[in-house]
Amino acid sequence: MDWNDRGLVIGVRRLGETSVILEAMTERHGRHLGVVRGGRSRAMQPTLQLGNSLELIWRARLEEHIGVFAVEADDLRAGRLMASQMALQGLHWLSALLRLLPERDPHARLYAMADALAAHLDNPNVAPELMVRFEMAVLADLGFGLDIASCAVSGSCDELAYVSPKSGRAVGRAAGAPWADRLLPLPAFLSNGVDAGAVSDADVEAGLRLTWHFLRRDLFGPRGLESLVAVREIFAREVRRALENQR
């Protein structure tokens, strides 16, 4: 058995003294594990850092085996991202989200979004919006997608301003006004397409609050992954700090 694919490093675990088990989010083969022989060598360690994009060849005698990866660097972005606290926390969070996916289940759209997000995690103008969109996509792929195409009350597609924290459905500005304090604000970039980089700080805050509510309620809480809550909170804090520093 063998295949080749592109992959994003989302985890590395030691295996013996010289090898590692690489966990990668691949384009066509989903979240996939494999042994990298010599993965702990000085030459391989820069390549096997979280967030790096790799060309992978996977080989195994049987499909159910863990198999062995042959690894070649594609985009070694981890070194650049290390300079930014926001980017580092974003990398941890991105990896934690991808680890929620079942193994070997292809999610090509999530891979593409994760790869683009990892490449821009040190840019506070685009990273928060990309993260919110990515979190929405993770929720959708795991069966907890939000329905923000039309108003749950009126059916209208115009002036969508809120999301119900219970049903995850969008609510229009007029229909939701009486319950505004109990609804989650829907950021403009999710309702009516704002140019990348033109997203307001308030929209970023609303987006992070929106997805976090559903991620925690539907994915992290039921799976007992509360220890990862801090990672998301630090990421959100660093986003705010990076946006403040830009002003």
Next chain:
Amino acid sequence: MAERVAGPEIERLIQLLARLPGLGPRSARRAALHLIRKREELLGPLADALAVARAKIVICSTCGNIDTSDPCNLCRDSRRDGSTLVVVETVADLWALERAGATRGRYHILGGVLSPLDGVGPKDLNLAHLPTRVRDDGVREVILAVNATVDGQTTAHYIVDLLSGLDVKVTRLAHGVPVGGELDYLDEGTLSAALRQRTAV
């Protein structure tokens, strides 16, 4: 099943040696045979040294170093520069820096790095009394000598935040071209870090 060729005591010795880094079952067998052959010159003194080390080794309550006294030799050495504190991940890193002789500062050993995905948080590291130490010992510069890995740098950023309210300069090791390194073989991350941190000559 193959018959045992040695008694249980020797088999136990081989099994324990095989747990050491760099040794597999076959090399452990060779090492055990070598020790047995040199019983008087090597096996006896080694056993004595291991017993003494086991009895005397303590973790320094000040810096986290391994030594046979608490505080450790480095913390007791009055010739060291108390105004500089070098934060390292492990004792192996401290030994590497001491081999290089690049600093006369004091050390603080974290005992690992933050790794949220592996469940290693700040409470699992020797971080709690770092701010107190910096404040009480009159430290003017904290050098973050952690590895240039994602987890190492996450830890570095955390420490920067932890010390942000204190009147202390926090620096970190430069990332760049190693001695003998060829640019053609360096990864892009190291190259761009080296370019960003270039110095005037």
